[in-house]
Amino acid sequence: MRNLLSRIAERRCCYTNESFEKARASLRSDQAPIPPARSREQRNFEAAIFDELLKCHHRLTEYTFGLRRVHPLPDSLELEVESEERAQDMLSRFLPACDEAGEEVSGLLGLRVTKYTTRGIELHVAGQQTSLWLTGLPPATWQRAERGVRDSTQAAGWQPLWRRTYTWSRQELAFEARWNTGEWNRQMHAGAWYTSGLLRRIPLFHRVSPAQAVTGYKGLPVLGYDGFGPVRWVFEIDFSDTRHHADRLVDMLTDRTFGLPLAPALHLEESQGSPLPPNILRFDDAERTALLEMRLSTGMYRSYIDQHPEAAGRIRDRVTAVLAKHETNSRYRVPDRIAPS
Known part of the structure; x- marks a missing residue:
């Protein structure tokens, strides 16, 4: 059995690029070798992250979309980012902001920075049970990248929305009701x-x-x-x-x-x-x-x-x-x- 579990862990590494030790420690008898997101909210969240990740991939990266490895858990997902430049690209695309009139909103609606730790930065959607960790860089680097996105957002005359309390802003709620309730959104969620x-x-x-x-x-x-x-x-x-x-x-x-x-x-x-x-x-x-x-x-x-x-x-x-x-x-x-x- 120990040999079989080792083979499963090695196979999992081909998909996640984790270390063998981390992959082996993550195996559970009650879940698939690579567990899917447990909840609908987490699945939709990761699908939205995937969409934005592709949209902000404008530079040559060593790894696919600038992600060295991933660590999938039923209730969370960790993405290890290869460089500070790629981190800033991603945060620029992920973090929500609105224009002066409050009619246009960029980024992922409701996205908030939950915490900074030595592990990295955690993001989630306000009011939902969701979790995404961005890791691979020192904590100071993530803070510098987030400050850079904030400064460039404000310099462009837009208002950062990700620094408010853990509720959606009125601009995000209005934008969601106007644009994200139709057939296209249904197709995205279905897949x-x-x-x-x-x-x-x-x-x-x-x-x-x-x-x-x-x-x-x-x-x-x-x-x-x-x-x-x-x-x-x-x-x-x-x-x-x-x-x-x-x-x-x-x-x-x-x-x-x-x-x-x-x-x-x-x-x-x-x-x-x-x-x-x-x-x-x-x-x-x-x-x-x-x-x-x-x-x-x-x-x-x-x-x-x-x-x-x-x-x-x-x-x-x-x-x-x-x-x-x-x-x-x-x-x-x-x-x-x-x-x-």
Whole structure:
């Protein structure tokens, strides 16, 4: 049993990039090896974080979206951020503020800074049982990043809303009622299990995939669904050579024990009357609430990466390490449907 639990912990590390010790200590007999968010509020919160995370990814990062590793718990999620620059990008996008008229609100509505500790900074949505930890940097760095966002917000003539009490401001309540009660919001919440689950496994894209760069965005709807269908999340994955190495990534992402309940969306090709190009892969779930599209390319970001030699060196080292593991660990397998006990 001890050997089986160690294998489960090692497999979990492929998805979270945690240390073996932390992954092993997190296994529980009453939950999946990578636990989903327990509550609807936490799922929706993490889905909103995922959306904003993609929107603020404008710089070259060593790890997927600038997140070195994650630590998923049923009631909380920890994201380890790779740099101060990335921390400021994220806080600039996450923390809510309103314009002088109080009609426009940016950031995540109701988001508040709960605490600073030696671990990092905790965020949550006021009035809800939610928790997100941003870690990986010294406490003083997080405080400096938050002050920088506050200063730039005020310099632009906007009012920071995240420093008030743990209730929503009237501006946030009005903005929520006006913009976040329609069909689009319903679609986002219907697929929150998936975007939350993907965020809880995001290191998979750099832990097992030799990708130089990964970017993401919300795409337009596609034919093949009733109405608008699920939100289409598009990932552009750029590899360093002609071998995409996508098979292992797909196998692990759709693994029955550690992955998400996704399968190739072949019905979309049937409805459109033609197959997709070989570099485009689409996956959805049986209930049609999630749609992932992966666009595979080779060398798309090579010139951009070459303009940032320091980051390029770190990325090349990571890619080389992943390729080496592919060669030496091809025999590594874990039985299906295993669970700690």
